[in-house]
Amino acid sequence: MTEGRVLAGRYELRRVIGRGGMAEVHAAYDHTLGREVAIKLLLERFREDETFTRRFQDEARHVARLNHPNLVAVYDTGADQGQPYIVMELVDGRSLQQAIAAGGLTEDRALEVVADVCSALSYAHERGLIHRDIKPGNILMADDGSVKVTDFGIARAVDNETVTRTAAVLGTAAYLSPEQAQGLDVDARSDVYSLGVVLYESLTGQQPFAGDSPVTVAYQHVQEPPRPPRELDPSITPAAEAIAMRALAKNPVNRYQSASEMRSDVVNARVGQPVAAPAVLPPDETALLTADPSTRSVRTHEQERRRRGLVAALLVTLGLLALVGGVFALMNLLATDDPVLVTVPDVVDETQAVAEELLIRAELTVGTISEEPSDEVEEGRVIRQDPGADTEVEEGSPVDLVISSGEDLVAVPRLVGLSENDALAALREADLVLGTTTEEEDPDSDPRTVLDQDPAPGDAVPPGTAVDITVSIGIEQVRVPRVVNFSENNALDTIRNADLEPSIADREFSIAVGEGFVISQSPAPGELVDPGTTVEIIVSLGPEPEPEPEPEDPPTVEPEPEPEPEPEPEPGDGNGDGNGNGDGNGDGNGDGNGDGDD
Template sequence: MIGHELAGRYKIIERIGGGGMALVYKAQDILLNRNVAIKVLRQQFVHDEEFIRRFRREAQSAASLSHSNVVSIYDVGQEDEVHYIVMEYIEGQNLNEIIKERAPLQVDEAVRIATQICDALGHAHHNQIIHRDIKPHNILIGRNGRVKVTDFGIARAVTSTTITQTGSVVGSVHYFSPEHAKGVVTGEKSDLYSLGIVIYQMLTARLPFLGESPISVALKHLQEEFDDPREVNPLIPQSVENIILKSMRKNPEERYQSAEEMMDDLETCLLPTRRNEPRMEFEDDEDSTRVMPAFKTMQRSGQPHDSSLSDDEEEEVEEEPPGKGKKKWVKPTIIIVSALLFLGIMTGVVIYVNNMLEVKEVTVPNVVDETEENAIRMLEESGLAVDEEVIREYKENVEEGIVFHQSREPGTTLKENTPVQLSVGIAKPLPNMPQITGMKLEEAVAKLKEAGIEISPDAINVTTENNDEITKDQIFRQTPTEGVPFNPETDTISVVVSKGRNLIKMPSVVGMEQQKAVNFLESNGFKIEAIKERSSYEIKKGEVMEQWPHEENADVEPGAAITLFVSSGYPADALEHTYNVPITPAYEGQEIRVKVEFTDALGENQEAVNKMISTTETIPVKLLLAPNKNATVMIYRDGRQVETYSVSYNDVKNGTVPQPSYEPPPLPPDTPVDTPPDEDAGEGNDDEDDSALDWPPGNNGNGNGNGRGKGKDND
């Protein structure tokens, strides 16, 4: 049944109980998304038409009950040969489990439980439903302490045929009422008798009647008295003991007349004024008043009337006039007849109970290695019962749902309907996946090991993603999720690790013209926080000289804000000056390479010109001077520095910059010179020398000899 869907709506999850007539499963109502309990009729009853008809009718009657202390019936149905009842699912324990764990219970707790049971019975009795199987197994205690009575109406569906098949009277013999043990019609007071036994067991941790066989227990219900509850547990108040004594009277007429009457007593029994009330006394049960009701009961139940006492004799006994002396033989005759009658009644009761409770012996089949369902079927077909408490545990090399042990040895003989406990294998318990989100991978592996999941980091499927909220290298998503069972042998763990915020590389706009830089940044999603100007000797006006706070290739968030610093040009105190520098070849007409370099506020060794010349040229050199930075101009011929000129800031500011002197280059040494006529020729070499110094024409005669300057500093 596990995993099966009844009516396409109820998915069977697990078996949670069962008895002689039905199995109980936990299931999920797929339509309403809630857990329910489903009672499924055992297979041996599915062909009994009368039972099925009554089963349905009684289930429908139970469904009519609506009470906070009654397990609700949601649905009744049939699918193929499966007859089922859908009921409310109660999270908690049954009273039998609680009694086993911690009986005797506290008096106030036992009274509280009994009051709620009584309330449920009162509601049922008003709806003409008799439970007939009140016992701790059928009392559920929810986690909130709410008592729920279950199995209403099921026992009532049993027929005489069923009794014959099972070899037992319906219900549990330890909780029988005397009239139940006799097999006569039971009513509301039978339920109250059974409730009295439940209270007795809660407060004493034992049953009032025990025996070696069901027959002996049933006879004790009929014949024997039980130990007073206070003799077993002196802590029980007298008022509570009185409730037990009254509810467990063998004569139904001496019990509570209704569940409401009993509940009224339960609700007030712990009041200070009642706790120590006198012990309840009843009429002596040893005289004939005890015998005659039983005789009448046996007549009602179908026993033959004993003719040893004739109607005439009865009339004679009853109608003898008062005061008239009886004949001497009458009294002994009555005593003898009464004794014989009593013996006859008891013999009939014993024969009747024996006929109903006599159980034949059957052989235990071997159900080890069978599926649970097959094992149950085999045991039931053999006439044995299956213990409600199935042991479920993991066993190596045993598949799930397979029986690996039975409490009774195969081949032995047992009384029919003896319970056999099964041990059934379950799947290997799997550890639940712990929460590893928020951890680094190494921490997660340690946490998994701590939870019993041995796995290496290489066996974990790791992917990375940017995450604006999770710190880099931390796991922020895991599969399986927390709490899900995990099988290290077959399952895979996948985690997603944060790469941190989704960052991009910062581009550089330094050196770009301002508007071009702005357009570029905005087209890439960045924001321009501000544009600020700074003066600069090196950066051209209007060009970006710095970006802040993110430099080139820095990791930044998309849409980051940037401040641009743009050059506003030269500082206000900067001075510009064009310095005209004459450059000449070594000899006039002879080609030579010359280079002019200068240093000013804009930088060192800037090149003004670098070319071949064969005649004198004037080169304008544009200089920028700062208060703390003079300018220098250097002349090179064929790579050798031949002249250096300095230009000071103050001279430029004051307009007193001296210009370099011009000296024409000499002619090559082998060039002939045309000398003009001289009247004084031959009078002296000094005149010839002087005339040579005046060449070329226009020379101011500064005595430069071969025409080369002296290299003086014009500053």
């Protein structure tokens, strides 16, 4: 129940924003969904009491069934180390109680708020759930103008046996219905009465009944008629007055029979239409709306006798509540409307003995004392207190202390390489929490894999330390641009601008594509690829030139052989060249007629 604590490894508790008789509400942060929430915690001194624990769990179960724009949403319920909790919507704004204290509301705004509360109650009543504690403090007015009902802490299902008598008186005395004050059976009309008190106070700025004690106020709820609102403020419209007075009828039969019926009148009153509520109620009911106070009858002896009997009955009811374990109910009922408030002193970093002394001096009591390891606060000194310093609380309220038991560190587990979910599980097991998650592209890792962490693995840190991680989200692919028919330089620039790597795979002749322009590319245009992928292109050399014709060799002409010259005759020697047969003719000057034997 202290600031900084993390529930279920997920919900980080922050400041206290509300405190009741058995529970308190913290503003908190949901690290899993990254949103602000409100968390209701059962006060530590009640955790061992089965009755209170069961009531708290009943509230969680009841409210979890409800889903309505005018009801504070419940997101989650559970228990952490034996501490029950309810996770709810955090409403930015203020309560109706604060609005009334700050100067009140216009009549139209008061009716608008009541109409929204009627819607919420009608929804809950249809599901068998009665609120039992409708009051301005449980009606929240968000900054965006919406109205939400909260705190079903004493709600009960209609069919629950505890709805009767002993549980019926639970609630705040100023807003009790007559049947609650008497410990009688209650139904949805009890919430209508309480809402009538709220409307009365919103219109006039004061409650219809006041007294020195809750018993006196409870008696007036049962027996005394309230003053008509227009006697206190004549500017209030008769329609608004009639609605409030009908809702405040002592007998449930004479009230609005449902929240939706009351809402119909409220809506009509806002737009100037007639309302169903009569201007004058029967004599035995709340009041005659038009009667002058001087005409009211004097109480007879019989009425006085009945009054004494009623007071006795109220006291007996309260006594029975205490006897049957209704101590908490008695505390609620007997709580004064104007408690003495004291300021909680700052006891953080004091020794336990000094802290207790300071609390007692401040008219407070020492609540639960627990121990927790700390590497920052010396052993035996106060780490945290609850309520925190400078908080105004009722005199005698307990202040819980967390005392340092000394340093107790845990080792940060190795998260790198784990999936994000596994890393979160490892942190929970080590009593650590997830801090900031940063995303980073990594082509070599599966998506949502832890790439880095801080603190580093093995570092010794206090339990509950936040560990920041970096996870992979893979690589975002790019689409291959079309560069066919681009000039070479234009194609290279286009590919580079797409975060890809160009490469000229070849140069080829082309009749269709001019020289210096791209013929083809790979991968094809439009394909998704990783950044840095190589895109190959083939560049045109232009048309292939025609080959020049080779020269033909002239035919080879064989030269005719030159005729050999005839030998010139040599001078004769007189011997002649006979053929040996005497036939030779000498070439000489003589006549060779030899016989060949020469």
